[in-house]
Amino acid sequence: MTDLATVMQGLGRAAAGARSALARSSTATRNAALAAAARQLRDSRTAILAANAEDMAAARARGLSGAMLDRLKLDDSRIESMARGIEDIIALPDPLGSVSAEWTRPNGLVIQRVRVPLGVIGIIYESRPNVTADAGALCLKSGNPVILRGGSESRHSSSAIHACLVAGLREAGLPEGAIQLVPTTDRAAVGMMLAGLDNHINVIVPRGGRSLVERVQAEARVPVIGHLEGLCHVYVDRDADPDMANSIVVNAKLRRTGICGAAETLLVDSGCAPGVLPALLAALAEGGCELRGDALAQQADARVKPAAEADWRTEYLDAIISVRVVEGVAGAIAHIAQYGSGHTESIVTANAATAERFLAEVDSAIVLHNASTQFADGGEFGMGAEIGISTDRFHARGPVGVEQLTSYKYVVRGSGQTRPG
Amino acid sequence: MTDLATVMQGLGRAAAGARSALARSSTATRNAALAAAARQLRDSRTAILAANAEDMAAARARGLSGAMLDRLKLDDSRIESMARGIEDIIALPDPLGSVSAEWTRPNGLVIQRVRVPLGVIGIIYESRPNVTADAGALCLKSGNPVILRGGSESRHSSSAIHACLVAGLREAGLPEGAIQLVPTTDRAAVGMMLAGLDNHINVIVPRGGRSLVERVQAEARVPVIGHLEGLCHVYVDRDADPDMANSIVVNAKLRRTGICGAAETLLVDSGCAPGVLPALLAALAEGGCELRGDALAQQADARVKPAAEADWRTEYLDAIISVRVVEGVAGAIAHIAQYGSGHTESIVTANAATAERFLAEVDSAIVLHNASTQFADGGEFGMGAEIGISTDRFHARGPVGVEQLTSYKYVVRGSGQTRPG
Numbered sequence: 001m002t003d004l005a006t007v008m009q010g011l012g013r014a015a016a017g018a019r020s021a022l023a024r025s026s027t028a029t030r031n032a033a034l035a036a037a038a039r040q041l042r043d044s045r046t047a048i049l050a051a052n053a054e055d056m057a058a059a060r061a062r063g064l065s066g067a068m069l070d071r072l073k074l075d076d077s078r079i080e081s082m083a084r085g086i087e088d089i090i091a092l093p094d095p096l097g098s099v100s101a102e103w104t105r106p107n108g109l110v111i112q113r114v115r116v117p118l119g120v121i122g123i124i125y126e127s128r129p130n131v132t133a134d135a136g137a138l139c140l141k142s143g144n145p146v147i148l149r150g151g152s153e154s155r156h157s158s159s160a161i162h163a164c165l166v167a168g169l170r171e172a173g174l175p176e177g178a179i180q181l182v183p184t185t186d187r188a189a190v191g192m193m194l195a196g197l198d199n200h201i202n203v204i205v206p207r208g209g210r211s212l213v214e215r216v217q218a219e220a221r222v223p224v225i226g227h228l229e230g231l232c233h234v235y236v237d238r239d240a241d242p243d244m245a246n247s248i249v250v251n252a253k254l255r256r257t258g259i260c261g262a263a264e265t266l267l268v269d270s271g272c273a274p275g276v277l278p279a280l281l282a283a284l285a286e287g288g289c290e291l292r293g294d295a296l297a298q299q300a301d302a303r304v305k306p307a308a309e310a311d312w313r314t315e316y317l318d319a320i321i322s323v324r325v326v327e328g329v330a331g332a333i334a335h336i337a338q339y340g341s342g343h344t345e346s347i348v349t350a351n352a353a354t355a356e357r358f359l360a361e362v363d364s365a366i367v368l369h370n371a372s373t374q375f376a377d378g379g380e381f382g383m384g385a386e387i388g389i390s391t392d393r394f395h396a397r398g399p400v401g402v403e404q405l406t407s408y409k410y411v412v413r414g415s416g417q418t419r420p421g
Numbered sequence: 422m423t424d425l426a427t428v429m430q431g432l433g434r435a436a437a438g439a440r441s442a443l444a445r446s447s448t449a450t451r452n453a454a455l456a457a458a459a460r461q462l463r464d465s466r467t468a469i470l471a472a473n474a475e476d477m478a479a480a481r482a483r484g485l486s487g488a489m490l491d492r493l494k495l496d497d498s499r500i501e502s503m504a505r506g507i508e509d510i511i512a513l514p515d516p517l518g519s520v521s522a523e524w525t526r527p528n529g530l531v532i533q534r535v536r537v538p539l540g541v542i543g544i545i546y547e548s549r550p551n552v553t554a555d556a557g558a559l560c561l562k563s564g565n566p567v568i569l570r571g572g573s574e575s576r577h578s579s580s581a582i583h584a585c586l587v588a589g590l591r592e593a594g595l596p597e598g599a600i601q602l603v604p605t606t607d608r609a610a611v612g613m614m615l616a617g618l619d620n621h622i623n624v625i626v627p628r629g630g631r632s633l634v635e636r637v638q639a640e641a642r643v644p645v646i647g648h649l650e651g652l653c654h655v656y657v658d659r660d661a662d663p664d665m666a667n668s669i670v671v672n673a674k675l676r677r678t679g680i681c682g683a684a685e686t687l688l689v690d691s692g693c694a695p696g697v698l699p700a701l702l703a704a705l706a707e708g709g710c711e712l713r714g715d716a717l718a719q720q721a722d723a724r725v726k727p728a729a730e731a732d733w734r735t736e737y738l739d740a741i742i743s744v745r746v747v748e749g750v751a752g753a754i755a756h757i758a759q760y761g762s763g764h765t766e767s768i769v770t771a772n773a774a775t776a777e778r779f780l781a782e783v784d785s786a787i788v789l790h791n792a793s794t795q796f797a798d799g800g801e802f803g804m805g806a807e808i809g810i811s812t813d814r815f816h817a818r819g820p821v822g823v824e825q826l827t828s829y830k831y832v833v834r835g836s837g838q839t840r841p842g
Contacts, residue, residue, distance in 0.1 A: 020758075023782075023784070024781070024782060097781075105801070105802075105803055118814055202814060202815070203815065223815045241837070247837065251839035252839075255840055361444075361445060363830070364830065366830065366831045366833060367832055367833070368833040368834075369833070370836055370838075371839075372839045374839070374840040375530065375833065380840065381526075382524060382526055393539055393623060394623070394816045395816040397831075398831045407815070409784070410786065410787045410802070410818075410819045412787060412788070412789040413791070413792075415792075416662070416668065416669065416791050416792070417791075417796070418669060418793045418795070419672060419795040419801065421676075
């Protein structure tokens with residue numbers, strides 16, 4: 001019986017050992033592995049659903065909530081989604097080897113900045129088994145070996161999906177160390193990954209709820225890509241088109257309430273509040289949204305409950321919104337600076353100067369003018385797929401796609417130049 | 422008497438407080454501050470030299486070595502260098518607000534990736550007082566408040582230089598919190614910076630010897646930009662022009678032996694060693710270089726001492742070189758993978774395919790074909806100035822100039838778009 005440390009060190013070494021094969025692999029080879037994996041997912045429908053049934057039975061027996069069971073569940077349509085997601089990733093341009101900058105020095109040296117893989121990526125996730133396929137595929141596309149650690153409740157499903165990815169690797173002649181799944185539910189495995197697995201892991205990506213992300217950010221001894229909160233704001237300015245404001249606000253809050261780009265706070269300019277607030281609040285309430293607001297918001301609609309200070313700081317991930325009246329764009333900028341999480345903020349206005357000021361001064365990963373915060377998504381950005389959204393300032397900010405999962409090196413071509421002096 | 426924690430927290434708060442003024446400052450304002458600082462440096466020659474004389478006297482009394490005294494010493498020429506260095510930085514394009522990518526989505530959203538400051542930078546350095554000016558200017562240019570912690574032996578000099586920078590800030594109307602110097606030599610101040618100063622510091626840059634960098638990398642709880650070692654290689658391939666090989670090897674080792682881009686190991690292809698090795702070794706020896714090599718190198722020149730395993734792993738920063746004969750470019754790539762530090766490696770060859778293989782497969786921050794490793798420098802790269810060279814894969818790799826001291830945000834302009842589904 002091998003102990004945990006030995007198992008984990010083995011994963012680390014195998015992942016590190018796969019780095020150079022992946023770094024040198026051709027676009028065609030990596031795409032072939034992905035195509036084979038997608039085929040295998042479709043061909044293994046029955047086995048995957050059987051494994052998922054095991055996980056679902058255990059989850060029900062443990063009394064997991066409806067929402068959690070829904071995150072866990074796989075069906076034909078979700079398996080097809082996984083396969084199509086992998087095919088979308090195949091269609092993405094290969095970031096590896098691409099030249100992001102090139103210039104010639106006075107002495108004739110030609111310098112290029114060329115994209116290379118980031119290294120071994122550790123993905124720590126909960127519940128949703130499709131992350132096994134999505135994250136595995138993104139890492140492979142960008143030439144990074146990956147160590148996947150899914151939630152224990154989805155372990156049979158993840159294992160069945162992982163087997164399809166490995167079949168893809170084998171078919172393309174790539175090392176199996178390129179995509180590994182932690183084979184134990186022992187919680188101590190996570191701590192070992194966060195410590196960097198003997199320097200074999202280069203970066204950690206947590207995908208899950210707040211307590212997972214908090215733990216990872218607090219304990220990780222390697223860089224972490226991701227975000228803790230998506231406390232997004234929509235600011236309706238005095239020069240906003242009221243109909244545009246309505247449709248953007250309702251979409252931003254209610255299209256899907258559980259995603260990080262969902263708006264959690266509505267800020268309305270005092271200069272237009274009397275005129276636009278009632279319609280905004282009514283639209284939200286009729287959409288099933290609970291309203292919490294300041295005194296002016298309460299006056300505008302009887303359904304508005306009093307907002308406490310904590311409400312400005314709360315990411316509800318639900319059909320609840322905080323509403324505050326602010327003094328113009330300056331007030332909105334100040335409120336966001338104080339309460340925001342640096343994720344995504346939107347201004348609705350027809351005043352170009354006001355918009356430009358908001359866009360320039362709001363310090364978040366994504367700032368939008370006259371568009372919904374729900375566009376905070378790698379797919380919507382045209383990246384094809386994302387491994388998550390980062391609110392950090394280092395390395396990657398905003399949606400993290402294959403390009404952000406790369407590093408670079410400088411390639412310098414000369415004709416014998418030596419440096420003077 | 423204010424205790425250290427209070428002092429340091431004050432620095433952190435003032436730095437964080439300066440972030441938005443710097444982020445919003447115009448190119449002209451930051452350049453005006455830099456120009457005023459450069460003027461002030463020249464005008465304060467006498468005061469700076471007097472402060473330096475104090476530091477030098479104390480250093481001599483403590484018995485510091487000649488090399489250390491030389492690093493510490495300021496004179497008219499070095500002060501002029503500092504001022505000119507700042508003027509070079511003024512001449513650099515402003516990275517802030519520059520658009521690094523722009524695209525339009527099918528739904529009409531126009532997305533831009535725009536450069537923004539990184540945040541508060543903590544610079545921890547030793548001996549050389551000019552870092553106060555260089556690093557201070559780079560951070561200001563890129564909109565980042567900086568907390569400078571210099572070596573205690575240069576504290577009077579650094580303080581005099583810092584006063585000039587602050588005069589520049591005042592003249593341009595920028596907050597003094599933009600460039601602060603830790604006002605105490607208490608060693609515990611460094612630990613507080615490494616812990617992040619209550620989350621006020623976003624990134625740490627160590628500038629100094631190995632033990633400083635090791636400590637910073639081991640203890641820092643915030644991202645670190647820099648490198649531990651510059652164990653650079655020159656590989657002379659069988660298809661190398663012998664004269665080119667000679668001039669590149671001698672320049673790479675001996676132009677300046679104490680810099681990170683100095684070559685520490687010479688690898689020679691077995692396919693040409695008998696022919697080229699004697700001349701290479703003679704040129705190095707005549708240049709004053711001590712030679713340590715494997716059996717074949719020893720055979721080629723009597724001055725070659727036997728190399729031990731440790732010599733392949735040693736960054737001498739001196740006129741000493743390790744010499745090894747390898748089996749072609751594959752042997753060179755393997756040796757570098759095993760012993761290199763990921764900094765800078767060079768291949769000398771006239772064979773394009775061999776060169777491309779080396780450039781593709783060697784995983785270092787900088788790889789050169791037919792050029793000296795001594796070009797590993799921000800100035801030589803055309804960045805104007807650098808804060809250091811990074812061997813990490815995250816955020817910045819290679820020379821770190823003003824552009825690398827920035828983050829980015831996405832600015833999305835729409836016309837009312839809401840996300841479907």
